[in-house]
Amino acid sequence: IFFAFDGTSTSTHTTDIDVRSPNVPPVNHPPEWSGPTNASVERGHTLEFDATVIDPDGDILTVTTNLPHGALYDIGLGKFSWTPTSTGMFVTKFFATDGMGTSTHAVDIDVVEPPQPPQPPPSPGGGGGGGGGGGGGGSGRRFEIGPLVGQSSPQPLAPSSPISPPAPPVTPIVLSPAPEPVPSQPTLPRPAGQPEIALPPPLEIATTVPAEKPSFFSNLFAGLFNLFDWIWFKISSCLSCWIVWLLTVIAFLLYIYATRRKKEMVQQENPEGVMLESVPSEYVVNEYWETNSRDKE
Secondary structure, eight states: OEEEEOSSOEEEEOOOOOOOOTTOOOOOOOOEEESOSEEEEETTSOEEEEOEEEOTTOOOOEEEEEOOTTOEEETTTTEEEEOOSSOEEEEEEEEEEOSSOEEEEEEEEEEEOOOOOOOOOOOOOOOOOSSSOOOOOOOSOOOOOOOOOOOOOSSOOOOOOOOOOOOOOOOOOOOOOOOOOOOOOOOOOOOTTOOOOOOOOOOOOOOOOOOOOOOHHHHHHHHHHHHSOHHHHHHHHHHHHHHHHHHHHHHHHHHHHHHHHHHHHHHHHOTTOOOGGGSOHHHHHHHHHHHHHHHHO
16 A cells, blocks of 8 residues: 655555465366256157357367267257157266366256057947948038148158959859750730730850860870970981981992993903803803913913
């Protein structure tokens, strides 16, 4: 405190001095969370809320979370989003630290079943009568039922497979013998004044004869026909015919060659062209030996 006096008046001045120890650090304030602590959502619907954190000292924060399966949290915007698929109580926790202190924020989430759509009230009407069948009586009043309000499914339902129409019933055919012909009645003269009665045309009865059961040999032939490959059989038959034709031509050429060869040998043995068929065999032999004897001499 400072005082000044000039003989007439006094002036005062006060100054506050804060003396600190150099080893005492400044006071740190932990991060502060803001957001709901309880939430409720129906199964299959999306829950969204804000969970933000700030530091009073302006320190840099590190944020971690412990979320349910499938939940998302945007740290920059502080947005939490989750679509639960099962009911029950779930706890979501958020953690923030500035390096010196940690702050935790927990949110209890209760997931419940969606409400069932309201059932339309039964329409008033009389019950069915007994005996020959009954119809609804009704009181003659008109009832209007509004549209049903319910929760939509979060996921589109899978398309159902088309239902095929039922097969038509099979009507059995019953064969009955033809009835005996009814002898025609003699035509009686129509009385005068009586109108003519038109008779219906005669009925034609058609009978159906069942097909005969195939015999054993027919089934055997059909089985053998289906067993073999007839295309290869045709090809093999054509090839066999061609080989037989070729062998026939070769045999015919060999026959011509043998005939000519025999004829040449006969001409070499009988160059004068004497008909051996008309000369006796003894003469031919003697002539042959005489000719050979003259050639040797």
